Amino acid sequence: MVNVGILGATGMVGQRFIELLDKHPTFDITALTASARSAGKRYEDATTWFLDTKMPEFVKDIEVVDTDPGKISDVDIVFSALPPGIAAKVEPEFAQTYIVASNASAMRMEDDVPLVIPEVNPEYLDLIEIQQKNRGWDGFVVTNPNCSTIALTLTLKPIYDQFDIKRVYVSTMQAVSGAGYDGVPSMAIVDNLVPFIPDEEDKLEIETLHLLGDLEDGVVNPASFGVSASCHRVAVLDGHTEAVFIEMEDDINLEEIKTSMTEFRGLPQKLDLHSAPQKPVLVTNEENRPQPRMDRNASDGMSVVVGRLREDFAFENSFRYVLVGHNTIRGAAGASILNAELINEIL
Numbered sequence: 510m511v512n513v514g515i516l517g518a519t520g521m522v523g524q525r526f527i528e529l530l531d532k533h534p535t536f537d538i539t540a541l542t543a544s545a546r547s548a549g550k551r552y553e554d555a556t557t558w559f560l561d562t563k564m565p566e567f568v569k570d571i572e573v574v575d576t577d578p579g580k581i582s583d584v585d586i587v588f589s590a591l592p593p594g595i596a597a598k599v600e601p602e603f604a605q606t607y608i609v610a611s612n613a614s615a616m617r618m619e620d621d622v623p624l625v626i627p628e629v630n631p632e633y634l635d636l637i638e639i640q641q642k643n644r645g646w647d648g649f650v651v652t653n654p655n656c657s658t659i660a661l662t663l664t665l666k667p668i669y670d671q672f673d674i675k676r677v678y679v680s681t682m683q684a685v686s687g688a689g690y691d692g693v694p695s696m697a698i699v700d701n702l703v704p705f706i707p708d709e710e711d712k713l714e715i716e717t718l719h720l721l722g723d724l725e726d727g728v729v730n731p732a733s734f735g736v737s738a739s740c741h742r743v744a745v746l747d748g749h750t751e752a753v754f755i756e757m758e759d760d761i762n763l764e765e766i767k768t769s770m771t772e773f774r775g776l777p778q779k780l781d782l783h784s785a786p787q788k789p790v791l792v793t794n795e796e797n798r799p800q801p802r803m804d805r806n807a808s809d810g811m812s813v814v815v816g817r818l819r820e821d822f823a824f825e826n827s828f829r830y831v832l833v834g835h836n837t838i839r840g841a842a843g844a845s846i847l848n849a850e851l852i853n854e855i856l
């Protein structure tokens with residue numbers, strides 16, 4: 510077994526890590542950290558558990574410790590579910606010793622830090638060697654993208670592998686859990702929609718092109734088509750919905766787009782990694798799907814569901830679709846776990 514710690518274990522994403530790692534065949538949770546508010550308490554006492562599943566028995570009595578590398582030992586990998594400001598400070602400290610698989614945005618765009626979706630760009634893990642050399646660390650940091658970026662990029666990858674994309678417009682309808690436990694006050698979101706999520710549009714535009722780029726001589730050259738994002742918070746608990754418009758350079762037909770998504774498989778599927786869904790993208794023909802409540806848990810939350818795939822006759826070579834992805838599973842904790850499973854398998 511590989512011993513793992515969770516940084517920010519009491520929060521929205523931290524709880525998902527615990528749920529997903531309960532009974533994991535390879536990873537065994539041995540350390541939980543959070544803020545000074547929680548440190549010193551039993552996990553059960555420190556945490557307001559809000560998932561549908563019960564808190565696993567084995568974590569209840571684990572003592573939560575400060576998020577400080579000196580407070581943990583006997584760990585190989587730490588999963589980070591920390592707010593970005595804290596992550597920026599402590600992830601480099603943990604990486605001196607440990608493998609850090611992070612959800613936080615703090616280090617995603619640093620030149621020597623791999624930003625990875627295992628089905629999309631596993632080759633970016635080659636940056637690890639450069640990172641360790643640059644920084645003199647025994648461990649390293651690997652990051653997964655923003656939650657809405659992961660879902661969008663998984664659907665663009667199979668298309669981009671075969672055809673030339675000219676531009677993408679995406680309009681998101683994002684769940685409240687994406688903002689963290691204390692993120693969106695109920696007075697702001699019930700009976701409402703908030704058409705602004707700080708920094709989200711930039712992340713979606715920049716990270717998508719970064720993920721679909723090429724790694725050449727240790728440098729990522731981002732993909733060069735246009736991505737334009739509008740992000741909105743909606744009164745849904747879990748599951749981000751995204752309305753996607755895609756214009757192609759080539760004259761291709763709807764069936765080719767659909768087939769590329771349906772047949773898409775990546776390295777995690779080839780390696781049969783524990784958390785890998787059989788199909789990363791599921792395409793539905795039902796006219797009123799996908800919907801977050803019904804589709805977010807597809808393949809235990811690890812597949813993105815695409816529906817309403819259709820031609821857009823207003824423009825040449827253009828298509829539209831709607832996707833749903835589980836933001837705290839495929840978009841966060843599940844993404845980091847899949848990264849760690851891949852690293853554990855191939856490094």
Ligand code: NAP
Binds near residue numbers: 544
């Ligand atoms: P959250 O619910 O607010 O949880 C934050 C966690 O960090 C809690 O465990 C909290 O511990 C801990 N923490 C707060 N301040 C700290 C400090 N000063 N020192 C040490 N620990 C501290 O946030 P979240 O939604 O889980 O998000 C965690 C990270 O994942 C963020 O970087 C977020 O951007 C990213 N992310 C989230 C999603 C999502 O869908 N939610 C998706 C992708 C990425 P206490 O309980 O002790 O305060």
